[in-house]
Amino acid sequence: MSNTSLTISPGLPAASPAPSRVLARKALRHRGFMVGFLILLFVGLTALFAPLIAPYDPYKQDLLARLAPPVFLGGDWKHLLGTDALGRDYLSRLIYGARVSLLIGFTAALISAVIGTTLGVLGGYFGGKVDAVVMFIVSVRLALPATLVALAVVALFGGSLTVVVSVLGLLLWDRFAVVLRSATMQVRQMDYIAAAEVLGASLPRILFKDVLPNVMNQLIVIVTLEMAHAIILEAALSFLGLGVQPPTPSWGLMISEGKEMLLFESWLITIPGIALFILVFSINMLGDGIRDVTAPEGRN
C-alpha cells in the first residue's frame, strides 16, 4: 500500500550522510553485488596482468606434449590445466582469452551505450517528432536478428577483433535506447528540469548536468547486461568460426576447437565453458546488485 509507505517514512534526520556514502554502504552489504564485483575484479586483474601471470606463451606449440590432461584429471603440475591439440598451455590461453572477452564485452557495451544513450535521451527529452524518429530507428534495429547480421557482416569483412567489436557495438544499443528514453521522459517531468530552464541553463548543460546524472543508474545496469550479452555473442561467433580468428586465444574459439574431442577430452570444453559462465554470471550479479543498491526506495 503506497499510503502506508508514505506515511511511515518520518522526515530524514537533519544530518544524514551524503548520498554517495549511503550508496557505498548499501553496496558493501549487498551480497550479490560484492560476489559479482570481486569475481569481475579478479578476472579483470588477471586479464590486465596476463603476461606476468601466464606460465607460458599462449601461442607456443609443443607437439610432444599434446592433449596433456589437467592436474585434477591426472596430469602433472607442468601444465596446470593441460594442453590443447597443438600442445599449447591451456591455462595461459585461458588467461589471455579473458583479455579478448573483457575487451570485446567492454568496448562493444561502450559503443552501444554511446549510440543508445544519445538516441534514448534525445527522444525522451524532446518527445514529439524527435521521439518518433528515434522509435522508428529502434524498431528497425529490433527487426534485425542480431546474431544473423553479425554472422553476415563478419563473413563479409573477415573476423578480426576490430570487426567483431564494431559489429556488436553497432547492434546492441536497442536496450539502451528504449530504457533511457523512458527514464528520460520521467526525469523530464521533474520540476528541477523546469527550474534549470528558468535559471537560463543551456540545453547541453541541462542534458549533461540534470538529465544524465539522474538516469545514470539505469545506464549502468544496462551496461552490465549488454556487456554480458556481447561476451556471449562473441563466444558464439567464435564458436561458429566467424568471430575472433585462430590462433588468437578466445574462450569461444577454445570451445570450438575442443568440440571434436568432446567425448574423449571433455575438459577442453568444460574449462573455457566454466570460465565463460563465471564471467557472465558475475557481470549479471553486479548489474542486479547495482540495480538493487540504487533502487529508488532507498533514495530521494
Next chain:
Amino acid sequence: MTHTATPVLSIRNLTIDLPKGGDRPHAVSNLSLDIHEKEILCIVGESGSGKSITSFAAMGLLPKILKPSAGEILFEGRDVLKLSEAEHADLRGSRMGMIFQEPMSALNPCYTVGNQIEEVFEAHAQMSKAERRARTLALLKEVRLPDPERLYHAYPHQLSGGQRQRIVIAIALAMEPRLLIADEPTTALDVTTQAQILDMFKALKESRKAGILFVTHDFDVVAELADRVLVMQKGLVVEQGTAEQVLNNPSHPYTRMLIDAVPKRHGVKGNPDMSTPIALRVAGIEKTYSTARTMFKPARKVHAVKPTDFTVLEGQTLGIVGESGSGKTTLVRCLMGLVEPDEGSVWIGSSRLETTTAAGRRDFRKHIQIVFQDPYGALNPRRKIGDLLIEGAVNFGVPRSQAMEKARALLKIVRLEEDALDRYPAQFSGGQRQRISIARALMVEPKILIADEAVSALDVSVQKDVLKLLDDIRKAVGLTVIFITHDLRVAAEISDHILVMSKGEVVEYGTVDDVFGNPQHSYTRQLLAAMPGRGWEAPDMAAPGPADAAR
C-alpha cells in the same frame, strides 16, 4: 466526559515500535483514546507525528515492519491486536470502515463502481443479487451522488475526485459499521469539494450512529468537524480534549504553536499603496491545448487560459487563487516562458518580454524567477546545494567564485547554515528545501518572484516560517511576488491584491478586503463559503512557543 455508554473504540496505552535506525524508538507511544457513538474524534498532527499509524493500527493494517509492543485496542469488547488475520478481515469492512486519502488509488480501476460496492456485501453478507443491487443504489443515494443508476455502471476514472471519495465512503458505509476511520480524506480535494464531503461526515455522524476517527493536519477542518480533538507530536499525545477547549484555549505549547501558525483572518487590511510603478503587466495572455483527431477520438480543444489581463505593482504581492483545473499553473508556465502562450504579451516595466526566441526567453528570466510547489522534485538530487545555487548566476555570466560568495550570503538570508553548500538535497527536510529553492531563485536578482503553491506541501508550522521568510525578503529587497495558491487563508495573509481564477478565466480581481469582504462573482462567494472552520477564529497566542521548535 459526558458519555456514559461504553465507547465504540477504546485504545489503551498503545505503543508501536519503529524499526531500528529510525529517528525515534516508537512510532506511537503510550496512546490512549476513546471514541463514542455519534462522535467525531479528530487526530491532528504534522507529518511524522504518528497519526496515520494510529489509524492503521486500529484497522489492523500496520505494515509488517511496525510491531505494536504494548497496550490494547478494544473494539466491541475485543482486543483488535490479538485477533487472527481472518477474524480481522471479518471485522474490517463490516464493523469498521476505512476511508483513505487518495480516492483514485483506493479504488480498483478495472471494476465498475457498482461492482466494488457489491463486493463488500458479497464478502460479509448473504444476499441475493437483486438485494445487493438495491442496497448499493441506496448507498449511492445516501452519499449524495447524482444519478445512481448511471454511476453504478461507471468506472472510477470517469468520476471526479470528489465523486470518487464519495464512492470510497459508500464502500466504507456498506455494512453499517460502528466505527469509521478516515485518514486525511479531504486533503487531495479542492476546497468546494472538501466542504461537501465534510458536510456529509457531519450528516453521517447523526444518521449512522457511528463513531468517526478523523485524521487530519488541518485545524480548519478540525474546527468544522470535531467533537473532540487529540493532538499528536512525534508519536506522543500532547493534548486531548473537546474541540472547544483545544481550539480556543490550548494548554500545551506545541498545540499553541500549531494554532498560532494557522494563517489569521485579518479584519481589515487597508488599501495597498497604489502609487508605486507597475512591475508586471500581462496583456491578453491566452493558451489553448488541442489534441489531434485520432482514429478513435475526435479532435479536442481545451482552453487552459482564456484571455487574461492583470498588472502587479512594484513591491507588492498578487495572490492568484483557484482550484485544480482553473488554469493557474498554465498561466505561470506562460509567464515563465516554459509554455508558449498563443496570444498576448508580458511586460516588465516598459519592456516587452520576448517569448518566441530562446535568447529572448533567457533574457527575461533574469527578471522573473519561480519557486515550485514540490520541495522534493524541484532540486536535482544528484547535485550539491552549492552547485544548484550558483547555477543561475553562472549561466548569466557571473564568475564561479563570486557566485559562491553570493550563495553563501543568500543561505544566511534564508536562515540555513553555510555548510549546507556541500550537502545534497536529500539531507534536508521539506521546509529547508523550499528555503533553498527560494535562495536559488533569488541568486539571479529577479524583479519578480513567482511562488507556485510554494507552501502547499509543507506542514503548517513550517509553512508559517516560509511565508514569513518570503515576506521579509520581499520587504528587504523590494521584490514583487506573485503567489499562486488554492488556500484562501494563505492568500489573504500574504497578498495585497487577489485574483480569482476559475476554468481558465479570471472571475474576480481586487484588494484582499474587497475580495473577501465583498465578493462580486458567484464563484468567489462559493469558494469563501466552502472554507472550512469559518465559525472559528484562531485565538491569538499571547506567548507563542518558539516557531522553530518543531524542526
